[in-house]
Amino acid sequence: MHSAAAFGDDATRVMSTADSPPDALAVALRRASNGDEHAFRLLYRAIQPGLLRYLRVITGADAEDVASEAWLQVARDLTSFRGELDGFRGWVTTIARNRAMDHLRHLRRQPVTDGPFEELAERPGSCDTEQSVVDAMSTDGALALIAKLPRDQAEAVLLRVVVGLDAKGAAQVLGKRPGAVRTAAHRGLRKLAELLKQEGVTLLRPSALKDMR
Numbered sequence: 001m002h003s004a005a006a007f008g009d010d011a012t013r014v015m016s017t018a019d020s021p022p023d024a025l026a027v028a029l030r031r032a033s034n035g036d037e038h039a040f041r042l043l044y045r046a047i048q049p050g051l052l053r054y055l056r057v058i059t060g061a062d063a064e065d066v067a068s069e070a071w072l073q074v075a076r077d078l079t080s081f082r083g084e085l086d087g088f089r090g091w092v093t094t095i096a097r098n099r100a101m102d103h104l105r106h107l108r109r110q111p112v113t114d115g116p117f118e119e120l121a122e123r124p125g126s127c128d129t130e131q132s133v134v135d136a137m138s139t140d141g142a143l144a145l146i147a148k149l150p151r152d153q154a155e156a157v158l159l160r161v162v163v164g165l166d167a168k169g170a171a172q173v174l175g176k177r178p179g180a181v182r183t184a185a186h187r188g189l190r191k192l193a194e195l196l197k198q199e200g201v202t203l204l205r206p207s208a209l210k211d212m213r
Contacts, residue, residue, distance in 0.1 A: 026085045033078055040078070044071060047089055047163075051096055054158040057147045058100045066103050070096035090169035093159065097173055145195050146188075153188030160185045 025046055031039035048067065055063035073095050081091055146154050152174075159170035160181070167178040167185075174181060 029088055050163045053162045066099050070099045093163055094173045149188050152184045156181050156184035157188040
């Protein structure tokens with residue numbers, strides 16, 4: 001039904017779900033399920049940026065390839081999906097995470113000189129604007145800092161804040177309890193605040209941690 005090439009270059013520009021009203025995306029989901037390629041592109045544009053940031057922390061430079069494989073599977077299996085927009089976002093993320101885990105297992109079977117998490121952690125992290133940790137998530141420096149967190153915390157923060165899943169949706173992706181995801185995300189944001197403070201950047205809004213509980 002779809003191919004990665006069909007999305008076009010304009011589909012790769014950075015957008016967030018805030019750029020498309022939830023109601024419009026819900027309509028797009030229904031239409032995409034019926035084979036509407038334009039509607040599918042709208043969903044892709046809304047979800048891809050956060051998904052790609054999540055995958056960059058897990059798979060490093062291979063994130064775009066992994067994301068492409070995930071979206072091809074989504075396009076192939078879309079008619080079998082049953083649920084609303086939030087469920088769709090979680091479903092796509094689960095597919096992408098499974099692809100990422102397969103990719104990492106494949107890399108472990110081959111002699112390599114670097115690893116995604118380790119590689120990202122060595123990249124310089126910088127931020128020169130006094131915004132919140134949540135706002136800084138879109139920068140390469142912030143992703144490098146997230147990569148320094150324990151993996152459970154890094155994934156929880158990315159799924160909750162970057163991908164935009166609620167605790168229940170993130171828990172389904174990770175196979176954990178919602179409470180465990182909230183705790184991991186809360187601890188991850190606390191740790192990020194410490195790392196940013198070490199770099200001389202004060203950008204954590206008090207409400208950011210409260211919202212993640």
